[in-house]
Ligand SMILES: Nc1ncnc2c1ncn2[C@@H]1O[C@H](COP(=O)(O)OP(=O)(O)OP(=O)(O)O)[C@@H](O)[C@H]1O
């Protein structure tokens with residue numbers, strides 16, 4: 001914004017009315033961008049307000065689907081759902097986990113929207129008995145992530161989307177999952193697709209679940 005304002009000040013006299021309006025529109029647009037960034041940062045820096053409750057992962061996945069259904073239809077993306085039955089519950093802030101799933105599925109949908117057709121979004125839940133975790137997998141068959149970027153996608157402000165991305169979605173998601181005692185990792189292969197794996201400790205394992213005798 002300060003760069004736009006500076007340029008504006010320098011060239012003000014040479015500009016037509018339309019050009020001045022165009023400059024102001026840019027200021028407004030970048031201001032909106034800042035607003036979103038600050039909102040995300042504030043959302044993220046309030047971990048104390050975690051509203052933990054015993055929750056079913058499959059229910060959060062269903063809520064995610066309701067929210068992304070329209071985007072899937074518009075982009076002609078097929079949804080493949082593989083939800084395990086009899087999953088143990090988790091002890092989480094449902095709203096925050098929903099936010100993580102929205103962030104990751106939105107990235108997947110964006111990358112598959114660039115394809116002509118044949119986009120497939122896979123949402124899978126399963127129980128990892130060895131570690132007593134519940135795993136959520138979100139995978140796409142989009143263009144994949146270049147190996148040199150893989151180590152950076154969880155960094156704040158890392159984006160390959162230019163002005164249309166803030167690069168905060170995955171960073172925020174990473175923080176949320178860490179706050180829940182979970183893990184998030186990615187596997188990607190250029191030309192084939194990308195898979196995100198989120199693990200959350202089962203209610204019993206988290207030892208905080210009120211309704212479970214440990
Ligand atoms: N499913 C995916 N396929 C390919 N690249 C991905 C995928 N998910 C994330 N990325 C890469 O990781 C980068 C960071 O993602 P992140 O969600 O943090 O930010 P963003 O999507 O660029 O911006 P924002 O989420 O703030 O709109 C993306 O710009 C993209 O390069």
Ligand SMILES: [Mg+2]
Pocket residue numbers: 103106107169170
């Ligand atoms: Mg994103």
